[in-house]
Amino acid sequence: MYPSYDVIVIGGGHAGCEAAHAAATLGSSVLLITMNMQTIAQMSCNPAMGGVAKGQIVREIDALGGMSGIVTDKSMIQFRMLNRSKGPAMWSPRAQSDRMVFAQEWRDTLEANLNVDIWQEMATEIVMEGDKITGVKTSLGVVFNTKSVVLTNGTFLNGLIHIGEKQFGGGRSGEHAAKGLTEQLVGLGFEAGRMKTGTPPRVDGRSLNWEKMQEQAGDENPEKFSYSDTTTTLTKQRSCFITYTSNAVHDVLKTGFDRSPMFNGRIQGLGPRYCPSIEDKINRFAERDRHQIFVEPEGWNTCEMYINGFSTSLPEDVQYKALRKIEGFENAKMFRPGYAIEYDFFPPTQLKSTLETKLVENLYFAGQINGTTGYEEAASQGLMAGINAHNKIKEKEAFILKRSEAYIGVLIDDLINKGTDEPYRMFTSRAEYRILLRQDNADIRLTQLGYDLGLASQDRFNAVEKKKKEIDNVVETLKETSIKVNHANPLLNERELQPLSQGIKANQFIKRPHVDINLTMEANPSLKEAFNGYGEKALEEAEILLKYENYIEKEQKLAEKLTTLESYKIPEGFDFKSITALSSESREKMTKVAPLTLGQASRISGVTPADVTILMVYLDKQKV
Numbered sequence: 316m317y318p319s320y321d322v323i324v325i326g327g328g329h330a331g332c333e334a335a336h337a338a339a340t341l342g343s344s345v346l347l348i349t350m351n352m353q354t355i356a357q358m359s360c361n362p363a364m365g366g367v368a369k370g371q372i373v374r375e376i377d378a379l380g381g382m383s384g385i386v387t388d389k390s391m392i393q394f395r396m397l398n399r400s401k402g403p404a405m406w407s408p409r410a411q412s413d414r415m416v417f418a419q420e421w422r423d424t425l426e427a428n429l430n431v432d433i434w435q436e437m438a439t440e441i442v443m444e445g446d447k448i449t450g451v452k453t454s455l456g457v458v459f460n461t462k463s464v465v466l467t468n469g470t471f472l473n474g475l476i477h478i479g480e481k482q483f484g485g486g487r488s489g490e491h492a493a494k495g496l497t498e499q500l501v502g503l504g505f506e507a508g509r510m511k512t513g514t515p516p517r518v519d520g521r522s523l524n525w526e527k528m529q530e531q532a533g534d535e536n537p538e539k540f541s542y543s544d545t546t547t548t549l550t551k552q553r554s555c556f557i558t559y560t561s562n563a564v565h566d567v568l569k570t571g572f573d574r575s576p577m578f579n580g581r582i583q584g585l586g587p588r589y590c591p592s593i594e595d596k597i598n599r600f601a602e603r604d605r606h607q608i609f610v611e612p613e614g615w616n617t618c619e620m621y622i623n624g625f626s627t628s629l630p631e632d633v634q635y636k637a638l639r640k641i642e643g644f645e646n647a648k649m650f651r652p653g654y655a656i657e658y659d660f661f662p663p664t665q666l667k668s669t670l671e672t673k674l675v676e677n678l679y680f681a682g683q684i685n686g687t688t689g690y691e692e693a694a695s696q697g698l699m700a701g702i703n704a705h706n707k708i709k710e711k712e713a714f715i716l717k718r719s720e721a722y723i724g725v726l727i728d729d730l731i732n733k734g735t736d737e738p739y740r741m742f743t744s745r746a747e748y749r750i751l752l753r754q755d756n757a758d759i760r761l762t763q764l765g766y767d768l769g770l771a772s773q774d775r776f777n778a779v780e781k782k783k784k785e786i787d788n789v790v791e792t793l794k795e796t797s798i799k800v801n802h803a804n805p806l807l808n809e810r811e812l813q814p815l816s817q818g819i820k821a822n823q824f825i826k827r828p829h830v831d832i833n834l835t836m837e838a839n840p841s842l843k844e845a846f847n848g849y850g851e852k853a854l855e856e857a858e859i860l861l862k863y864e865n866y867i868e869k870e871q872k873l874a875e876k877l878t879t880l881e882s883y884k885i886p887e888g889f890d891f892k893s894i895t896a897l898s899s900e901s902r903e904k905m906t907k908v909a910p911l912t913l914g915q916a917s918r919i920s921g922v923t924p925a926d927v928t929i930l931m932v933y934l935d936k937q938k939v
């Protein structure tokens with residue numbers, strides 16, 4: 316009676332939306348089953364996208380043809396490029412979004428895609444015939460037939476919310492927990508665990524004294540996330556504000572510690588070390604007499620404020636009292652208390668690099684259920700799972716990104732090989748090739764791949780090809796152009812920079828500290844003419860390539876070296892247990908992860924370089 320689908324995506328969060336959009340855009344018929352259509356792409360916590368390493372991920376999603384960047388641009392109320400004072404590998408775009416507009420934009424995006432159907436209900440079971448997926452069953456008993464399933468349940472699987480001593484089932488504040496799926500999957504042989512996370516209270520901005528806080532405005536020249544020209548840049552922005560806790564705030568918070576689920580051991584599961592609750596911060600950093608708080612607006616037209624840095628599961632009366640001790644919060648009114656939530660996740664070592672499970676063919680896991688935290692991490696996994704679910708049923712090649720190609724590659728490689736014992740969030744330090752994986756060049760790294768898949772549009776492809784040409788021209792022209800002393804030195808003196816003692820080529824001139832492409836063009840106006848009409852981003856990119864040429868080359872060489880191990884294939888189903896020269900720990904871990912290349916095997920935690928050599932020798936012998 317109901318149509319059957321190529322792909323069913325369970326869960327309309329950040330992972331589910333990208334998965335549904337990707338598979339449908341590639342041509343699969345997709346059903347998105349989600350518990351509440353009103354909360355599609357709900358930002359459960361902070362209404363912000365991007366930030367350090369996460370901003371790079373959003374740009375990568377965009378370059379591949381995903382939608383998180385465009386949706387962010389359309390809902391943005393403030394943009395900042397973080398870490399501008401550091402090297403370009405660290406520059407990270409971050410946007411504050413209007414929470415409601417963000418969700419609406421995602422819903423509009425999905426509704427505009429005629430290959431996506433939506434069904435609002437709880438999915439309770441994956442229907443199998445033998446070991447083959449045939450459908451998904453819902454709580455009403457409706458069965459939809461499908462060839463593959465992408466599971467993206469977020470924090471909803473057996474979710475349990477804690478506020479002080481109170482606890483109740485829920486996937487997010489005001490939403491039901493999802494039941495049934497974990498139990499079925501564990502029955503099928505999957506390993507499941509518990510994790511936890513928390514969110515701060517939201518307060519009424521009308522009750523705050525802004526005079527007592529420090530304003531943090533957006534960038535003077537705000538950028539966008541997307542490389543496409545589907546949106547325009549912001550012409551007005553909303554500011555955030557900074558204030559601090561104090562010993563008085565801490566003293567009030569401490570009065571609730573004996574009723575806090577964080578301290579009386581009632582919350583199970585592993586929490587995010589990098590995003591601790593305020594009670595955790597006071598406890599762990601007892602020597603500090605204040606912690607920074609960012610007061611962030613939740614949208615264009617709302618007075619609701621997100622109190623970043625004040626995540627808590629203390630009793631609501633303690634939260635309220637403590638808030639009012641914060642500078643500027645003396646008369647604060649609370650809209651919603653903060654809370655903690657614990658939920659089921661599936662250790663991601665049970666996945667292949669396509670995010671397909673090893674145990675059940677055509678079943679994919681993406682997002683928070685893989686032990687990650689963050690919208691960006693979730694969205695990127697959804698994108699990859701959606702692409703791979705489509706590719707597999709259409710008998711196309713698996714789509715896997717290398718560690719040297721994308722943060723998304725690093726994320727998935729870390730998850731499937733190392734697993735995670737706390738909610739995994741991305742950091743620049745997790746990427747060994749972070750000088751290659753910059754936010755500015757994600758389109759150059761990935762758009763061709765997205766275009767070849769059929770996900771990135773012709774317009775995007777043309778735009779990146781034009782940018783590449785312009786960059787090449789700028790680099791080549793600078794190499795051939797001289798900068799004369801009498802032109803450059805007045806400009807350098809004006810800026811109190813070291814003068815030239817003799818003329819140099821422009822590509823050397825630009826490498827000097829505090830010299831950028833604009834100053835270089837001023838030092839030889841013929842360059843301005845040569846680059847007339849070129850995109851600002853192409854000029855900036857050329858500057859980065861020349862300024863950091865040596866570092867970039869060094870990393871490129873390292874990445875090429877690694878490719879040798881990466882291209883060393885291990886046959887699927889290989890019997891690692893048969894190599895007795897390996898330690899039993901390594902045999903066990905390799906059997907569990909089932910790496911498909913020597914590179915992948917080398918990254919399994921506990922596997923030594925000696926093990927890799929033994930494996931290589933063994934594989935070589937088999938080839939003979």
Ligand SMILES: Cc1cc2nc3c(=O)[nH]c(=O)nc-3n(C[C@H](O)[C@H](O)[C@H](O)COP(=O)(O)OP(=O)(O)OC[C@H]3O[C@@H](n4cnc5c(N)ncnc54)[C@H](O)[C@@H]3O)c2cc1C
Binds near residue numbers: 331350357656
């Ligand atoms: C309280 C809280 C605090 C958080 N704090 C932070 C933080 O500080 N920093 C950070 O980076 N991230 C934080 N997060 C995490 C962030 O919200 C998630 O990482 C991100 O939303 C995960 O995206 P997702 O798509 O995997 O799941 P979600 O966004 O949770 O979406 C899951 C979707 O699946 C649907 N669903 C679930 N089960 C079913 C089912 N059986 N049938 C149908 N539909 C179903 C739900 O309705 C929902 O729409 C927090 C989350 C919560 C809840």
